[in-house]
Amino acid sequence: MPQQISFIGLGKMGEPIARNLLKAGYDLRVYNRSTEKAEALVAEGAQRAEVPFEAVEPGGVVFTMLSNDVAVKEVVAGEHGFLHRLGHEGVHVSLSTISPETSRELARLHAEYGSQYVASPVFGRPDAAAARKLWLCVSGPEEAKARVRPFLEAIGQGSFDYGEDSGAANVVKLCGNFMIASAQEAMAEALTLAEKNGLQREQVMDMFAQTLFACGIYQNYGKMIAQQRYEPVGFQMELALKDLNLALDTADQVRVPMPLASLMHNRLLTGVAKGRGGMDWTALAKGVAEDAGLDKEQE
Amino acid sequence: MPQQISFIGLGKMGEPIARNLLKAGYDLRVYNRSTEKAEALVAEGAQRAEVPFEAVEPGGVVFTMLSNDVAVKEVVAGEHGFLHRLGHEGVHVSLSTISPETSRELARLHAEYGSQYVASPVFGRPDAAAARKLWLCVSGPEEAKARVRPFLEAIGQGSFDYGEDSGAANVVKLCGNFMIASAQEAMAEALTLAEKNGLQREQVMDMFAQTLFACGIYQNYGKMIAQQRYEPVGFQMELALKDLNLALDTADQVRVPMPLASLMHNRLLTGVAKGRGGMDWTALAKGVAEDAGLDKEQE
């Protein structure tokens, strides 16, 4: 009989990840706040729960992939949360991008109930999730990490272990999203400078993407920014803003000034204030162009 | 009889590039302000000129690799400059990182004397220069570019053509140095955040260098910044500051606000103000650490 596991949160990222667990042969029980998002997976064999705690088996393994700290706390410890049901020997694998502080708090909470919390935020956009090409950062109790390793192998191309501090993996994830945003800003400013000097944005970007910056972030985001096509929406600007806020809050707590993170925060906040919160975060490049007096007609 | 070419400026970058031209079988005449830097090349077969114009053959090809706009203008049109001697059908290949404006001005000046100017700034540190691993950005008159192509192949692993505007290649070069500096800042801020959260800088950097940012800039500079070892000095901080100033000046002329370039300018200027102008530019990461209350003992 296949092993049963649970998955909560079937958004852009959650759904393809859950599907890979299903494809790997696990008996999957899923929960999502808006039920229609579960339908495709149910058609493929998953069972649907009505509330979070129903999705979870005592002593089992539950994955969550939600949009922010509050949502994760709610499914764990809210009215219909699974905390008391997961109970002894259960493991919660938290894939969401949340603050290290929330992870540490959740780890303590699980410990009180005899269960374990593993932070395992992921890098990759929805297409990478579908293709099992995610990279995972993992931290939490050794035993729990060992137990969930086969599941993680089913959803990503590799994982990196940052020890037992449950917040550690979240720190790395926030570092990464900050670095990606910064790379986008650098490309956007450079290409706008080139454009206003009469060069072709794509011709400039192509060179960098083949030479100094021959890596995924610069190649993929670089192409979108060079072409000024901010689609498909892989990661919404308002979520990127949330992540920059998490990074800045975390930095504040340990007293690390991050002026570049502040700059990116303001760039994204400007985009959201202008009504672009639902656009892909590469659309931060629109702000760079606008400040240079370009791009108005493209709204 | 081997073709004769000239090379002016035998600094950290100029010397290995000139050597590769010598190795490629060209008859090389060199000039450097401080003569002892020419000695090794002379021992390997180059001839040394006493002043710039002596190094140049009428109608020949001359390379320059100097530290700033003023120095290039001086060897071209200063008291002992080669401009009038290079004369009809000569080509000047300008490898230095200078402003697009200066390149355009020099192009006009050469045209007045019947010679041609090709901008060909390079990407790569001294070890890459020695290993013929430089990337070149080229712009200028088609005919001149065609003529110098074999030489460029002798010194780099590839070149990118940005058309006939002699300033274009310089714009791309300034974009590149700005992007590299920005990537360093992003890494330094991220790793400082990680460090003050109890993580190992190298363990965090390794992950990014293997996954999202698996490219030279992040791998090589990332290692230096993670280890906080700012050696060897491949590119001095004061030269990096100069380049950021060139980028900002160029951006001003075409009205492109570049807040990230301003941030990098201030980061580098702080380093130079603190006496680090001669250190490798990766030492900008020291400023990030200091602002977080770290790194004092390492001075």
Next chain:
Amino acid sequence: MPQQISFIGLGKMGEPIARNLLKAGYDLRVYNRSTEKAEALVAEGAQRAEVPFEAVEPGGVVFTMLSNDVAVKEVVAGEHGFLHRLGHEGVHVSLSTISPETSRELARLHAEYGSQYVASPVFGRPDAAAARKLWLCVSGPEEAKARVRPFLEAIGQGSFDYGEDSGAANVVKLCGNFMIASAQEAMAEALTLAEKNGLQREQVMDMFAQTLFACGIYQNYGKMIAQQRYEPVGFQMELALKDLNLALDTADQVRVPMPLASLMHNRLLTGVAKGRGGMDWTALAKGVAEDAGLDKEQE
């Protein structure tokens, strides 16, 4: 019989304000977490309560002057909070610099218990508090504001009414502290530029303080920054950092990018990271000097 009022929080600002209420002839009941701070006032006629709720009379007026949002919430609604005791017709005058959001939340909470909440943050340093020279920003229910007006007249030189939204006065207070911090940065950068050009900092500042900027903030803070004497400690840097964070959080909620506030946040955070959290906030000018390679010997 004199009217009885209550005062909670006898720090640098609270104590002189409470004293002015005592001097104005009110029967004052006070509470402070560390009891020794109440001693001077008790010697002058105040009564000391052991816990917050003991300090408060049902239907009375209670002032609070505390260091942050959490502390205010605690004395209102914590274990020994006064909320249930203040009860029907009571008024809470909140002098602290807290977030508009917290004020709005507290206003709702008081309304549930039949009491009223008036936000009344103050501008002025401890010496201004002692001299009844504070400026007050007031917002909240009209009736409550009318009732407490005589008290406010006893502690300040004037008040400004921002309507019934209890958060409004806090917004103005956050705006003010941000503007003061920004003025300090501007002075610090300007005077450092002047100094490194061979001018006398004080001679430059004097001119501005007599002409364009002939107002308290530039005259008083300007003198401290020109002389590089960051004493007495009127307002601690770590509290200033807290206020900038409140401003930025408030700005985030309504989608207002404030790059200058971000810059000031980072400047103050750098100071706190370097161990200057307990110094006067004018010491942010040390950071400006350090970045210019000055000031090391003065640590």
Next chain:
Amino acid sequence: MPQQISFIGLGKMGEPIARNLLKAGYDLRVYNRSTEKAEALVAEGAQRAEVPFEAVEPGGVVFTMLSNDVAVKEVVAGEHGFLHRLGHEGVHVSLSTISPETSRELARLHAEYGSQYVASPVFGRPDAAAARKLWLCVSGPEEAKARVRPFLEAIGQGSFDYGEDSGAANVVKLCGNFMIASAQEAMAEALTLAEKNGLQREQVMDMFAQTLFACGIYQNYGKMIAQQRYEPVGFQMELALKDLNLALDTADQVRVPMPLASLMHNRLLTGVAKGRGGMDWTALAKGVAEDAGLDKEQE
């Protein structure tokens, strides 16, 4: 017979200043590139010169008020410049906002010809110039400053002496314009935060202008920014941008990072890129509003 003096540059500032010299009883000879600007003054008794050197008497006193460094150098040492004519014992009073470096260079140049150079940049808008309410910063040789004092008294309400370094007064002027720009940014950000919290911009500004910031800059510019009326055009945004560039260049030379000046540079550059170079510099507040998603309809 009245003393003859010369005045070159009759723009928004130059004309009212020249008029005050005329009113003070001096025999005024004027020059302006576009001759129609001289007509009013000629009607009031001034004589008009065809080229700069014609305006100047050997050994006399000449004022210049021009828009940038290049223009000042041109009237001094260009084809029709007055340098050789001013000659022995002449004094040049330079009222323009130019770089300290240019002032020092001009001082050397004058010394070579036996004349003297006094830097005397002014603070005040056109209406202040007309009303003799300018503030002047003066530096240069003592003897020359003594000689021109009566003239300066005829055009301003007071002057401040910064010694013999001819560049010193220019440093102070650049500091001042930077500080004014910064104050505008602070007001614009604060008022936008207040506005999006439901407050009235003017009600907030009025309080600050009466209390903490009861000085001209905050009262006058504050009113314009609160009302979002950026008229009349007292000082064009493109000139403000020029001045910020001068400040940043000067800061670079002496190694002073000025992040707030960089921020103001970018704010002004954005305005100019958007086509607002001819608007009053208070219109930088439009950029703050736009970044918050406001103000689009007001274009």
